[in-house]
Amino acid sequence: MKTLNAQLVEVEKGQVQINCAYSEGLTQHNGFFHAGVLTTIVDSACGYAALTTMAENANVLTVEFKVNFMKPASTDKLIAIGKVLQAGRKLTIC
Secondary structure, rough: OOOOOEEHHHHEEEEEEEEEEEEEHHHHOOOOOOOHHHHHHHHHHHHHHHHHHOOOOOOOOOOOOOOOOOOOOOOEEEEEEEEOEEEEOOOOEE
């Protein structure tokens, strides 16, 4: 997250927000945020959200995720909100 200069903005039980400010170094050839930046902060926000519902000594690992991009990310800041939809014993869906 340091490489992206992403900031952990909000942590609540079951929900985490990560922001990432625009930087030319985080863009693709047309100047939009690179898809890898978006998916990285989404994955991290969801992982941390899941972690807030687990025991103190627990850890998380992403099993699967899918992202559909509706339009280019032409903005000065990305906001990723990870929210737990269902917390199970083995899998937590965010």
